[in-house]
Amino acid sequence: xxxxxxxxxxxxxxxxxxxxxxxxxxxxxxxxxxxxxxxxxxxxxxxxxxxxxxxxxxxxxxxxxxxxxxxxxxxxxxxxxxxxxxxxxxxxxxxxxxxxxxxxxxxxxxxxxxxxxxxxxxxxxxxxxxxxxxxxxxxxxxxxxxxxxxxxxxxxxxxxxxxxxxxxxxxxxxxxxxxxxxxxxxxxxxxxxxxxxxxxxxxxxxxxxxxxxxxxxxxxxxxxxxxxxxxxxxxxxxxxxxxxxxxxxxxxx
Amino acid sequence: xxxxxxxxxxxxxxxxxxxxxxxxxxxxxxxxxxxxxxxxxxxxxxxxxxxxxxxxxxxxxxxxxxxxxxxxxxxxxxxxxxxxxxxxxxxxxxxxxxxxxxxxxxxxxxxxxxxxxxxxxxxxxxxxxxxxxxxxxxxxxxxxxxxxxxxxxxxxxxxxxxxxxxxxxxxxxxxxxxxxxxxxxxxxxxxxxxxxxxxxxxxxxxxxxxxxxxxxxxxxxxxxxxxxxxxxxxxxxxxxxxxxxxxxxxxxxxxxxxxxxxxxxxxxxxxxxxxxxxxxxxxxxxxxxxxxxxxxxxxxxxxxxxxxxxxxxxx
Numbered sequence: 001x002x003x004x005x006x007x008x009x010x011x012x013x014x015x016x017x018x019x020x021x022x023x024x025x026x027x028x029x030x031x032x033x034x035x036x037x038x039x040x041x042x043x044x045x046x047x048x049x050x051x052x053x054x055x056x057x058x059x060x061x062x063x064x065x066x067x068x069x070x071x072x073x074x075x076x077x078x079x080x081x082x083x084x085x086x087x088x089x090x091x092x093x094x095x096x097x098x099x100x101x102x103x104x105x106x107x108x109x110x111x112x113x114x115x116x117x118x119x120x121x122x123x124x125x126x127x128x129x130x131x132x133x134x135x136x137x138x139x140x141x142x143x144x145x146x147x148x149x150x151x152x153x154x155x156x157x158x159x160x161x162x163x164x165x166x167x168x169x170x171x172x173x174x175x176x177x178x179x180x181x182x183x184x185x186x187x188x189x190x191x192x193x194x195x196x197x198x199x200x201x202x203x204x205x206x207x208x209x210x211x212x213x214x215x216x217x218x219x220x221x222x223x224x225x226x227x228x229x230x231x232x233x234x235x236x237x238x239x240x241x242x243x244x245x246x247x248x249x250x251x252x253x
Numbered sequence: 254x255x256x257x258x259x260x261x262x263x264x265x266x267x268x269x270x271x272x273x274x275x276x277x278x279x280x281x282x283x284x285x286x287x288x289x290x291x292x293x294x295x296x297x298x299x300x301x302x303x304x305x306x307x308x309x310x311x312x313x314x315x316x317x318x319x320x321x322x323x324x325x326x327x328x329x330x331x332x333x334x335x336x337x338x339x340x341x342x343x344x345x346x347x348x349x350x351x352x353x354x355x356x357x358x359x360x361x362x363x364x365x366x367x368x369x370x371x372x373x374x375x376x377x378x379x380x381x382x383x384x385x386x387x388x389x390x391x392x393x394x395x396x397x398x399x400x401x402x403x404x405x406x407x408x409x410x411x412x413x414x415x416x417x418x419x420x421x422x423x424x425x426x427x428x429x430x431x432x433x434x435x436x437x438x439x440x441x442x443x444x445x446x447x448x449x450x451x452x453x454x455x456x457x458x459x460x461x462x463x464x465x466x467x468x469x470x471x472x473x474x475x476x477x478x479x480x481x482x483x484x485x486x487x488x489x490x491x492x493x494x495x496x497x498x499x500x501x502x503x504x505x506x507x508x509x510x511x512x513x514x515x516x517x518x519x520x521x522x523x524x525x526x527x528x529x530x531x532x533x534x535x536x537x538x539x540x541x542x543x544x545x546x547x548x549x550x551x552x553x554x555x556x557x558x559x560x561x562x563x564x565x566x567x568x
Contacts, residue, residue, distance in 0.1 A: 002334070002367045004363075004364045004365075004367050004368060004369055004370075005364060005365050005366070005367055007364060008360075008361050008363075008364025008365045009364075009365065011361075011364075012353075012357070012361045015357065016352075019352070083350075086348055086349070086350070086351065087344070087346050087348025088348045088349065088350055090314055090342065090344050090348060091342075091362060091365060091407070092365065093312075093313060093314045094312040094313050094314050094337060094340065094342050095337055095365045095366050095367075096333060096334040096335075096336075096337040096338045096366060096367050097365065097367075098334075
């Protein structure tokens, strides 16, 4: 195992985060705070409780997931796309680094950033809404698992993309709508029966549901199923990454 | 470098390597090449000849369609960890981490190639390349020549024993070019094998121990530079005449003589390796025929002349 290489990639990526602190951390925290102000404090105060939880507190897990998914994808995809775009990818391709080690470095750094961001949003939420966390360890486990899974997904997007527009397509056109429709702001039990069934095809429902369960002990789907679906997606991403490196798809001619 | 100093152990060995890209373009056609440990090898060829593809295959960036490559006795695909840790690559393009500082970028390269932190080594590399004063500067603020130095520093950060320089002096000024030549010689003195591709034949003539010529994906020649120049080089005697001639004088048909269009210069091509160049007899015969001359000088083929004739001959 090339530990110095994993460390080098990880530190290099983390250094980029701290160099672009406003874009990486401050901006997502600020936009999530606006959600809390608008939906949590202003509108939320006029809405009733959902499953015994105030609306402001109810949307916290969904809002954290919204940022976590977007930032995980964006951090990891940008991390690997930038060297492709600038041409410095030659160094990674000619280094004694296995695909697994490269993924550990890039995905590890992207996940770390996302988890930091998720926790920051959690702390920020405290300024707007009171909440409690029923299963803190599970909450951390879901946070980590989701960050790693979607950072892996972002890594694939970064490898696949050959222009900046493609980097944005999946997060904007797929992930954000799925998150909004995946119960970030409501419980899917509030939907008509037909749409409840349709919603079960949305993978983000499982992520938000499991995460919300760790906060309030209530979920739209079984928590084991939530964790299983997230793990399954992680395995899928791992297989895709292994295939990309083995075949050199968009990397080695 | 003397023959004694260069070992016959192979730093790089290429056997039957071919490369056909997806679109069907065949960049390399069954290349066989051995590069000796500790030598400076210059790979010459026109644009699109396959130089960069060959280097990229050895370094693991491009996959060969056929054939085998080993570095220091290890297969570059099977034992990629061993071979890649021994190889440093300076690419042709100025691809840099524009937003990083010189120090951070070079330090990253060392780690990426599996070496533990060694700030003293990085400092030495930066000082050797006159980059120390710029260590905290963002790479995007540097000139093209300085960026080229950064790429060399990155390639040397992990102390490679084989260094590939792909067009290292393309677009750099004369002073920097000479600095780089000096640096390459220093590296060779420490036992590093240097393989460079270049458009500047002068560069190969100045530095290389051996030269390979590649054109249209075929390696058409590999030879010791001095042997090549001896074998394929021509020597000529240029005779400036007192009075122009209308035609070559009678009785000199056996000599490889050419008369310039204006009749004022005779050029005699001879074998410089021969004991008898025929110059003395030729000059006597010219005197006998009343042909006086005012000046004499000899010309020798440069590596560039040889290269051009080889590549043209292949077309």
